[in-house]
Amino acid sequence: MKILFENVKLLSGEQVYVTVDGARFDYVGVERPSGKFDQIKNCRGALLIPAFYNTHCHAAMTLFRGVGDGLPLSRWLNEKIFPAEDKLTWDATYWATLLGCAEMISSGTVSFSDMYMFEDAVADAVIECGVKANLARGLVSFDENADFAQDTRFCEAKELYNRYNGAEDDRIKIEMSLHAEYTNVEAYCAYVADYCRAHDIPIQLHLSETRDEHEKCIAKYGVTPTGFFERAGVLDAAVTAAHCVWVSDEDIELLAQNKVSVSHNPSSNLKLGSGVMPYSKIAASGVLVALGTDGAASNNSLNIMKEMQLAALLHKGMQYDAAAAGAREMLDVATVNGAKVQRREDCVCIAHGYRADAVLIDLNAPNTLPSSDLYATLMYSADRSNVLMTMCDGRILFENGEYKSIDIERVKFNFSRCVSQIFE
């Protein structure tokens, strides 16, 4: 499929033509390209930006959106979420992921990292709706002496890798996930880390999300959660650590030395009363920081544009510095950094040869006029209602309010059926 986009504005301010050939951008320039196109779209001066990447999610948790509102993390998990998750099925995970993908697509996100159960259902949903995902079966362990090679979840994770890794022209990547320090024993972490290093499989972690988690770890092991994972050899693998609200200066140094990436989840951390990640300190240390929504049960949205805008405001206020977390920097955090975290370096650049992931933003709406500073418009004024189009690997997934790859009424119907079954 060859598409020509006319009258496109770029963040540089340039008015250009953009063409897509298959999954990739073919041409970006001021001269109208010749040749035949399957579709020609007049963008009427709308802004084409790199698409958003969500580096920490539990997409199927849309099922639990709004459940246990107002509870802190540990009570929310133990009293509300874990009992509901006991009733989770493949079917529910599949439909809930599709609903989550619809929410992401309509707010400009084309790729997400996921850590949950029934990841094969998640993979099937991702394949169906046309987005990308780095999927990991969440691993937990409580017995130092178990036969790790026979661990059910670990076997599931390996099977998932063998079945799906690289599928659909690499839209699906399979990773592993050590859920957290407080849900794992050190020997198991070491075992999984060895396996992942040997097979070059990235690992997703929850890390120092709450003060309680951080301090209990120090009391129990004499090291922080970061120290715990370092001791287990986990940080030597390719790791993305979500949250990092309570990391110490020494932790940050360890993360930087080990090239650990961090997924910053500001809404979830605020909503659960966990606190605020020291973004600027972590970013200044050289750590690659990207954004995540966390699950819809603790956010309660899957909107990276919103996370990006929240982060840009939050860190200015925290640091009493209007120049902190600037608009250009935070756009990178929400887009290209996320692609790097997901090892998708050929994405998120609107230029020849890159995969055609992009979002078209309406600059002619009451809330985006005037657009004297395009980065500022994107960071502080635009919202989901200004997303005119979302494209992933050259395929238009959402356009003028309509889903192109999802039968949304069918998804909503089945999703609601699954919610009823879990909470009946």
Added chain:
Amino acid sequence: MKILFENVKLLSGEQVYVTVDGARFDYVGVERPSGKFDQIKNCRGALLIPAFYNTHCHAAMTLFRGVGDGLPLSRWLNEKIFPAEDKLTWDATYWATLLGCAEMISSGTVSFSDMYMFEDAVADAVIECGVKANLARGLVSFDENADFAQDTRFCEAKELYNRYNGAEDDRIKIEMSLHAEYTNVEAYCAYVADYCRAHDIPIQLHLSETRDEHEKCIAKYGVTPTGFFERAGVLDAAVTAAHCVWVSDEDIELLAQNKVSVSHNPSSNLKLGSGVMPYSKIAASGVLVALGTDGAASNNSLNIMKEMQLAALLHKGMQYDAAAAGAREMLDVATVNGAKVQRREDCVCIAHGYRADAVLIDLNAPNTLPSSDLYATLMYSADRSNVLMTMCDGRILFENGEYKSIDIERVKFNFSRCVSQIFE
């Protein structure tokens, strides 16, 4: 005009019929009312909520959206905004206010408090587009010995009051505004306060927005800005103070004793690096707290729904308490508290006899499913894209993406013309 809304969901969870007769709600109940209606609208289970009230705004500053991005308050004002404001005209203020009203309407806001220049242009725009507003000409003074009664701005403010106060069935209320401590001398404040007390005219202030303002005032006068206004007798009038980021515990006590209302502007305070207002402390003192957007030049949005959601997240994170700034509380802050601040106690309640201000929210969108907790849906999941309808005083101003009282293309055209003239 009599309107019947069928199949409406309320925040109580009830499924009801709602009727509007003229400017007011006539009936809310589970039985279908009899009688003839000019319009019957099937709401298909969407959620009808009280409309949002914006208690601090400079609506015409949409002209300067995105200008001076990244600068702290004082540099932003002195280097960017004041020079641009020198070129402001009646015409530009009128069109820029209409654009701002369109943005507010489409995000569910029906009333705003405004402090700026050319407030007669603002009043005309408000009358035309059907929202409500409490308007105040910003007053500044630098000469203790001037003849205050002849002060140009004060005379303008009185004229505005005489011409517009109570206009359009009270949609327009005129107030006065002492811009800030750092832009006024004490004797002038005392003079204006005397006048306002005598005529029962409310006063709008900027108060302790930045640390710099707060500390310079202490250095200059030996009292905080709150103390400065108390000494001038201003706090004895009906006062709404915007920002209050740096108020001390003693200041908060003074505000409570004097029944001063506070307009909380979280986005603007974060964006300019000013800090975070101690919301829970102020609310716990008994002070009436409502929300404001500030101008689009420092926010850069005029979306109270977004401010409400930001405040709900922010204060949980600041206080490490998932139960702080709860969803029900913050909805009140964004709606009924705003109406109280504006002395519009007959608004913002969906019940017989109240003025019919309301917003219809789509509960069947990918980002609002499931709605197991309606308050949580509203506070953490819904956004402007879910606003199906905005109604003010029984008049539908926005419905299914269309403005009903604004010729939006004409407004955008004239707005853009005015922007060009100012920045040419």
